[in-house]
Amino acid sequence: MCPRGQGKACPAGAALHVEKEEEVRDRRSEEVGSAGSMREEREETEGGGSTTETAMEARAPTGGPPVIIDDHPDDSGEEDNVAVHPWPYLQEMFMYIGMKDSSYRMKCLLCLPKVTEILAFKNSPSNLKKHIERKHVHHLKKYEELTSTKRKRVPETPTTSIKQTTLVNTRTVSQRSIDKAIVTYVVQGLRPFHVVEEQPFQDFVKELQPNAKIMSRLTLRSMIDDASRGMKRAVTEAMRRVDHIATTTDCWSVRRRSFIGVTAHWIDPNSLKRCSAALACKQLRGSHTFDVLASALNDIHSEFEIRGKIVRTTTDNGSNFIKAFNIFGEDENNNAIGSDGDHDSASQPGEEEEDQEGDEEVECVDVSALLTEDDGLEFQLPKHQRCACHLLNLIATVDAMKATSNEGYKKVYRSTFGKCSALWNKCGKSTLAAEMVEDACSLQLLRPNSTRWNSLFLAVERLLRIIKEKGEGTIRVICTDLKLPMFNPAELAFLAEYATVMSPVAQATNILQAEANAMMGWLLPTINLLTVKLDRVKLPLKYCKPLVNALQVGIINRFGHMSGEPELIAAAILLPKFRTMWTKDEATIKTGTDYIRQHLDEPSLQIGDGSRSTSSEDDDFFSALQSSQIQDGAKQLDGYLACSSDHMDLLKSFPAVCKLSVKLNTPLPASAACERLFSIAGLVFSPRRRIVPEKSWKRL
Structure with missing residues (x-):
């Protein structure tokens, strides 16, 4: 087909x-x-x-x-x-x-x-x-x-x-993440706010993320304010969950402005680890009088809702702080109240004659004068603790100078440190001299600073290190080239003895100025061991025995009243690291254990049956009858002292002992934490930020 x-x-x-x-x-x-x-x-x-x-x-x-x-x-x-x-x-x-x-x-x-x-x-x-x-x-x-x-x-x-598409679009960053990264860069990098408006910075961000939008200076300030408020809420909430808080405070002046700083510290009841937070670094206007400091501290404590939780506040030995706590402190307020009570009770018999007033004359009193009169109750401040590191620094400087009352020590002291000061000043003022020392010794000399703890000891230690590593001839050559008087053997021996004597003092200062591990219970064992070490180094000395005597007298004068304080003794005993091994004085140990036994019976330290109702007054009244269900505090203390472990977790086996230990060891023996806050504040308040308003600077 x-x-x-x-x-x-x-x-x-x-x-x-x-x-x-x-x-x-x-x-x-x-x-x-x-x-x-x-x-x-x-x-x-x-x-x-x-x-x-x-x-x-x-x-x-x-x-x-x-x-x-x-x-x-x-x-x-x-x-x-x-x-x-x-x-x-x-x-x-x-x-x-x-x-x-x-x-x-x-x-x-x-x-x-x-x-x-x-x-x-x-x-x-x-x-x-x-x-x-x-x-x-x-x-x-x-x-x-x-x-x-x-x-x-x-x-x-x-x-x-x-594959090409994957390489081009490797990651998409949200605008929120970009804004957060910029805020972190400005705050943590200590950058001025106007950096976000600089063209190089904007080009840098655009190069990394072409679709990013750069915030303005006003937006940056607003975001920092929001972050500050969020951090404040987080800190307040964290402190709300604990029962005991300690604070440190200090004043600081820079670039014609004055500031007060406050840090808070507490011990986590579960992990027994130290927690810290900076509460404030605000500007103070006017003179730093005791009432101004008391008002500022009271406002900061109230702002964070911790007035009733603070066990101690650690400050330096400034007279304004001491007077503020003497007048508005916890103990002094109680005494004032007691005296007022006695006065009231003494005047009670006179009230029986009220009916006989008759035509007595009425005395006029100026009400404004009564309202402005300082009765010590205007502010409520917690118990005061003087900074132990500041006291040790006074011992190493002021009290150590009293050793010059010995003529032999005075002669060698002035001769040696006169030559040291000439060498330190020469290297500090002349770059040529500093380069000469560095080339010959491979190290730079340290210059003492009157405001820095252990600075004189560290400067002497550096000089002795150079002599040990490079030999005495190197120092002699340097002194000759710089046209300075040379050290003789007796002066070098004096420097070696001085470093040996001051080394325990420097170690004690470093221990007590720690923040993460140091607790109030470290204070008395450290001071007691410092005294023991000074006794040991005293025997072989030839030149510095008067220095040891002056240091021991200074320790007794400045820490003597603390060595007998029951609360501080109990704080040391309730640390597994020390317990009763830190002293051989039986009276001291008895004072501390008696304090512990007395306070272990407090209802707040008893761990009983949580299901027991406490809403009725009868239950509260007859609660002592149920003490057999609660582990006796004295038995807990005996069990704790009998254990050989030195780890903090040991306290968890004795709940009442643990609670009391946390309360007594929450304070810090030194105010170094606030000093570190000012170190950061000095970096924040740089010349580039000198025109930043107080409100924004405080939140930074």
């Missing part, structure tokens, strides 16, 4: 049909003739195990040789044109058809007109080479020439686009 379906014979169409049938028959005969070789190729492939070359075969119904069937007609060339050849340098030998599982389907162009499909791994064309070796040996040399240079396979187009 005609292909067009017109119902008439079509000679051209018939001839074409006959010609196509003959072509199919010829093709079948050629395939049958080569079936044997194809079968051998398949068997070798199965035996090798690593070759994936396959050919679609089918058995003849009569059980004859296999027949290769072309399941992929030649019209697949359209797919070849679209796909990218995995090995472009082999395009003249193999055609890429497509993918099958994780392998490439390749068609051998050398086998045409026979269609042979080969599966090749993605990472290697080794199957293609094996096919060349078996079927087209005469093309093997050409194949090796094509593969002689290491050509990287061209990745597929979709994969390339995906």
